[in-house]
Amino acid sequence: MRVLFVCSDADVGGAERLLATLARSWSEEDELGLVVLMSRGTLSDDLEAAFSRVTYLDFPPSSRNLPAMVRALEHAITDFAPDVISSHLFHADFVTALARTRVPRVSTMHTHGFGSGDHWLTKVIARAVGALSFRFAAVVPTSDSPAMTTFLRRLRMKHVVTPILNGTMVPTTPSFNTSSRTFVSIARNHPVKGHATLLKAYAAAAPTMPGWRLRVVGAELTIDDPRVQGMIEELDLQPLLDSGALSFDGPTSNPENVLAQSAALVISSLYGETFPLVGLEAAGHGVPVITTDVGNCSHFVDDRRFLVAPGDPDSMRNALSTYAALSDDARAQLSQQARARALRDYDAHAVAERYRTQFRTVVDADTLA
The missing domain is CATH 3.40.50.2000 (Glycogen Phosphorylase B;)
Incomplete structure (x- = not known):
């Protein structure tokens, strides 16, 4: 299976670090690609080491050139020829939802709400993703909390599937030092x-x-x-x-x-x-x-x-x-x-396998359709 992940940027953040963790924990049977809407960032070295291919679309954070972003992503999809597309964070979800492709798409939800400190445009884009969620074969929450359920309902998110909680690469030995203050x-x-x-x-x-x-x-x-x-x-x-x-x-x-x-x-x-x-x-x-x-x-x-x-x-x-x-x-x-x-x-390999199972379900359903 060929999986193309899409995210907004390559800077250190929870969603971006989760992608690096999943890629390192994924089955070697599959080929994983990553498209980043922006340029190289502080996490690029880790991402490039984890994925078989990373493509940067090089749009600046302030870019409002949505048509160009969509076209660039469409080219990246054609070039990689994935069986499934997995988008992360609302900006990437929005561009992915607008792309013209027959490849089944899966969105992952990394937040369950907004506050006064969040940019107004992010809130608008989130509502747009909710309106376009019919284009995703599945929407995967990363929390099973009541707040997440309420948030997705308010966005009118469709095709919501069973949550997949995050995982991590658990080190062989702990490093806790009882003398630390x-x-x-x-x-x-x-x-x-x-x-x-x-x-x-x-x-x-x-x-x-x-x-x-x-x-x-x-x-x-x-x-x-x-x-x-x-x-x-x-x-x-x-x-x-x-x-x-x-x-x-x-x-x-x-x-x-x-x-x-x-x-x-x-x-x-x-x-x-x-x-x-x-x-x-x-x-x-x-x-x-x-x-x-x-x-x-x-x-x-x-x-x-x-x-x-x-x-x-x-x-x-x-x-x-x-x-x-x-x-x-x-x-x-x-x-x-x-x-x-x-x-x-919290084992990352188990979490990666849950995503892989979800993607395989989506791909198989698309094949039957």
Whole structure:
């Protein structure tokens, strides 16, 4: 089977990293291609190593030349001659839905909602994808949460099939270090990720947690970013920065290296998350997770004290301080539980096989038609 994946960009993000993970875990019987609407990005090396062929259409992020995008994708489809097309993220879904092709198409949903911080055009495109969803043979949610069901219903998404939750390459051995006193947040700088709530909570908890620190890792999360500067001033974070108890470390293409140095991963998202890859990776490394109760993120928590109400700095502060007060043995037990869960539930090869089965079903149905 020849599978052509389509995504919007090649920068580090959950959907893009999932594609690299799936390609590395896929059956060698198939040939996998990838079309990226934009140019090479920070994840290109990983994607090019995972797929047999990667094609960049080289449109700038600001491009509104939809007809040209559609034509370029049509040429890429003809060139690769796939049996099935799998699109990811709404911009790629929109272009894929408009392409003139007889090849069956499958869309994968990586979010279950929007907020005021999301661009208006993304919301318009999502509604357009819902209207065009009859052109997809299947729409695969990456969450089985009620929020995802409601979101797809509001978009009037058709041909929705059984959800396929994300997976990860679980390392051979865990890397959790019980002596670590570092919380880490790994997420891009976007309102959906709830950085302001996390930072407010951490600033309140820090005096009760001597020796602990918070690393904030992600795109556009450096000390010179205007939005970061705004949060530093508004929340009076400079003393924490000066003491080394807080750092803004920018993007990483190797989150596993960051996780290996961490006592816990903190997910502070306000909405929209389905089953974030970084939470799966943390579990694989045996790193416990403190998370807001969004999408399927509650699956990452083995102790309900570390499941937090979205947008609630007091709840997050209590979770951080409670975790910091645990003994090394108690954190080690949480690490073992997380690792066992990853081995049991998150294997990327099993997830890739579920996608492959779905694609084969679509291809077989198209052949019979």
